Amino acid sequence: MIDQVVVTQTGLDLPTESIHVLHVGKMRMKLCKGKATITKEYYSSSMQLCGVRGGGNAAAQAVFWQPKQGLSFVLAFESERERNAAIMLARRFAFDCNVLIT
Numbered sequence: 001m002i003d004q005v006v007v008t009q010t011g012l013d014l015p016t017e018s019i020h021v022l023h024v025g026k027m028r029m030k031l032c033k034g035k036a037t038i039t040k041e042y043y044s045s046s047m048q049l050c051g052v053r054g055g056g057n058a059a060a061q062a063v064f065w066q067p068k069q070g071l072s073f074v075l076a077f078e079s080e081r082e083r084n085a086a087i088m089l090a091r092r093f094a095f096d097c098n099v100l101i102t
Contacts, residue, residue, distance in 0.1 A: 003082055007031075008062065009074040022075060024089045027097065029065070031073065041067035043094035048072075049087055049101050063087060 005022045020038065023030040029047075030040040041047065052062035052074060060080045066072040077083040094101045 003077060003086055005031075005075040005077055007073055008076050009072075020075075022086065024086050024093065026093050029067065029090060031065075031075075039067055039071065039073075043090075043097050043099045043101065044068070045099055045101075047094070047099075047101050049090050051083065051087065 003022050003024075005020050007018065007020050018033065021032045023032070028040060028042040031038040046068055048064065048066040050064055051060075052064050061078070061083050062074055062076045063083050063086065064072065064074055077086065091101050
């Protein structure tokens, strides 16, 4: 599954509010900007992936992703449905790899 997302917050020195591509695969998740890969991480028990809570309508479309300690992103999807699908797929694929994502 590939979705276009907007990075709204990051722990890296990246320009936010620009369109990126999030790939939720069977073995790993990958975040790209054009042809450049920002991060590519295999599912692990240290990975966190959850919906963002907070004020405003945009919170329902955002996800917090921490692929590993010290690296985190807040990604905004076009719709709440796309966000939920990405979370459910990632958790399912991680479960197939015997990993539980919190």
